[in-house]
Amino acid sequence: MEVMIDTETYWQAVLNRDARLDGTFVYAVSSTGIFCRPSCPSRRPQRTNVRFFAAPGEATQAGFRPCQRCRPTERNAQVTLIQQVCQALDTVEDIAPTLAELGQRFAMSPSHLQRLFTRIVGISPRAYLQARRAGRLREELRTNLDVTTAIYEAGYLSSGRAYEDAPARLGMTPTAYRDGGAGKHVQFATSPTPLGQLLVAATERGVCFVALGDGDESLEQSLSAELPAATRSDDPQLGAWLNAVVAHLEGQSPHLDLPVDVRATAFQEQVWRALRAIPRGETRSYGEIARAVGKPGAAQAVGQACGSNPTALIVPCHRVVRGGGDLGGYRWGIERKRALLAAERSQQPVAE
Numbered sequence: 001m002e003v004m005i006d007t008e009t010y011w012q013a014v015l016n017r018d019a020r021l022d023g024t025f026v027y028a029v030s031s032t033g034i035f036c037r038p039s040c041p042s043r044r045p046q047r048t049n050v051r052f053f054a055a056p057g058e059a060t061q062a063g064f065r066p067c068q069r070c071r072p073t074e075r076n077a078q079v080t081l082i083q084q085v086c087q088a089l090d091t092v093e094d095i096a097p098t099l100a101e102l103g104q105r106f107a108m109s110p111s112h113l114q115r116l117f118t119r120i121v122g123i124s125p126r127a128y129l130q131a132r133r134a135g136r137l138r139e140e141l142r143t144n145l146d147v148t149t150a151i152y153e154a155g156y157l158s159s160g161r162a163y164e165d166a167p168a169r170l171g172m173t174p175t176a177y178r179d180g181g182a183g184k185h186v187q188f189a190t191s192p193t194p195l196g197q198l199l200v201a202a203t204e205r206g207v208c209f210v211a212l213g214d215g216d217e218s219l220e221q222s223l224s225a226e227l228p229a230a231t232r233s234d235d236p237q238l239g240a241w242l243n244a245v246v247a248h249l250e251g252q253s254p255h256l257d258l259p260v261d262v263r264a265t266a267f268q269e270q271v272w273r274a275l276r277a278i279p280r281g282e283t284r285s286y287g288e289i290a291r292a293v294g295k296p297g298a299a300q301a302v303g304q305a306c307g308s309n310p311t312a313l314i315v316p317c318h319r320v321v322r323g324g325g326d327l328g329g330y331r332w333g334i335e336r337k338r339a340l341l342a343a344e345r346s347q348q349p350v351a352e
Helices: 007-015 056-061 077-090 099-105 110-121 125-143 147-153 159-169 174-178 216-226 236-249 266-276 286-292 299-307 334-346
Strands: 026-029 034-036 050-053 185-193 196-202 207-213 231-234
Touching: 007 050, 026 056, 034 056, 050 056, 077 099, 077 110, 077 125, 099 110, 110 125, 185 207, 185 216, 185 236, 196 216, 196 236, 207 216, 266 286, 266 299, 286 299
Parallel strands: 185 231
Antiparallel strands: 026 034, 026 050, 185 196, 196 207
8 A cells, every 4th residue: 555645854854865755665667666765876766757655565566576686675774783772771771871971882973873873763871761760760759758858769879960851851850740730830731622622731841731521620630631630720821822723723823833842752752753744634544643653663662652641732643543544543533633634635724
């Protein structure tokens, strides 16, 4: 099956021999019967002769042969190498290795390692390690009543560093997170929409929760479950952000670009970033998103990241479908997902 993609973007990648998209798709040339990676050094074909496929197997099934120059059926060596770097960082328990130490271990210069890691993973090695530590800290704080013990068990060398990282990674201090958001104030506002009631909640850093439901009471219960001990208040000053989401649903604002303040693992950050890059009116499969973030075997994990997305519409997880085109699931209801996709494809407001 030929993949549903933004063909113009993929064609530009072929013209530019963009290695960043190797592993995301292959292109096949009808005049030669061969398929290649985007970065293949061979002569560029005529656009009218090109077809795009999500995976080498699909191109093979369509009758094309793999290129002998770029060998598109072989696993990308660079991706494999960076996966090994990630595995090394996952095992760090105390002092983080420097770029020079990582470079020496994996036989590449520190600058090349930094560029390659950032290109494939989407964040720097340092940011990846910080996100992994923050993820461990979240787990420790859920099970360990002693904050200091949780901090050191998560791999931080000092409580000071953990408290420096916490606002960006947890949205609050470690103590407040352990206590379910105690001491954190969340403001929210609601509005009726064609898809039911809409709730938008925010901290001083940005939007932290966007939900669709059948009424204010159930939405406020969802917000309470997200941060059970945070103080909450209905705040009309959130009107600008609330109105932006409503305008998006009404087709008045195709691009919904609001600041967010959410807790996420490194993988969730990658997936949610990829979701925000899907153009309005288009969809991607879970497998395509997995390949886009450099983890082609993680389609199920992508689905879990979509299901845990706390900011509906801002992070458009409704634009992810199953490989065969089936809608799959949606945290806020499958009928809402169907209505959103239909409206976006027609470039019309969501129908009442």
